Amino acid sequence: MATNSNTNGAQTLLIDADDTLWENNIYFERAIARFISFLNHHEHSPKQVREILNEVERENIVTHGYGLHSFAHALVTCFERLSADPVTPDMHAQIHSFAHTIADHPVEILPEVPTTLDHLSRRHHLILMTKGAFAEQTGKIERSGLKEYFAAVEIVAEKDEDVYRSVVSKYGLANDTTWMIGNSPKSDINPALAAGLNAVFVPHGNTWILEHDEVATPTPPSRLLTVEKFGELRRHF
Numbered sequence: 001m002a003t004n005s006n007t008n009g010a011q012t013l014l015i016d017a018d019d020t021l022w023e024n025n026i027y028f029e030r031a032i033a034r035f036i037s038f039l040n041h042h043e044h045s046p047k048q049v050r051e052i053l054n055e056v057e058r059e060n061i062v063t064h065g066y067g068l069h070s071f072a073h074a075l076v077t078c079f080e081r082l083s084a085d086p087v088t089p090d091m092h093a094q095i096h097s098f099a100h101t102i103a104d105h106p107v108e109i110l111p112e113v114p115t116t117l118d119h120l121s122r123r124h125h126l127i128l129m130t131k132g133a134f135a136e137q138t139g140k141i142e143r144s145g146l147k148e149y150f151a152a153v154e155i156v157a158e159k160d161e162d163v164y165r166s167v168v169s170k171y172g173l174a175n176d177t178t179w180m181i182g183n184s185p186k187s188d189i190n191p192a193l194a195a196g197l198n199a200v201f202v203p204h205g206n207t208w209i210l211e212h213d214e215v216a217t218p219t220p221p222s223r224l225l226t227v228e229k230f231g232e233l234r235r236h237f
Helices: 025-039 046-064 068-082 089-103 113-121 134-144 161-171 185-194 230-236
Strands: 012-015 125-131 152-156 178-182 198-201 224-226
Touching: 012 161, 025 046, 025 068, 025 089, 046 068, 068 089, 113 125, 113 230, 125 134, 125 161, 134 152, 152 161, 161 185, 178 185, 185 198
Parallel strands: 012 125, 012 178, 125 152, 178 198, 198 224
Antiparallel strands: none
């Protein structure tokens, strides 16, 4: 468990962005619901269509990475696999429009985030660490109005153990005073613990299904803290 900064000194907090600082996945879920309704498949249930789309997205990540371009490509590929009729240019445009609605959505900051970041940034060294398409993530960070609280921003293609070790090396961080804070067991918590860092799990009710995983048990001296909401970080840091 984290100790109060008054006794433990300044620490480095690597903080996730999507679904930790602002809403993200709920917009993709709405787009997927519209896509499934548009497909209106007569043989596969909506649940089955979603499972096929999940598999397509897993395949797409390898070649297209994360972000709206990859998501739109996955929707089209899924439609092509399941549609009995040829996919017309109008259909392509309609499917792409589901992704475009996400791009046009304003950044919706989660509760207590600005006040908590203000508190944390006065006491600790904050680095925003997010994965995804560089232009998309940069745009959201700028529009969020939260960039001022961070000493640095890291936008990475993937969050795995090697990437965390690379960030630690880049900034000369000490494992015992570095924490990764986020909502995804798969990307934020487990690989950070595997890299020898500490982690804070902040669950989000709509975390992307491909980010689901069992939260790992930390190997000492790494520590794991779970908080119900972002604002609780003020009690621990």
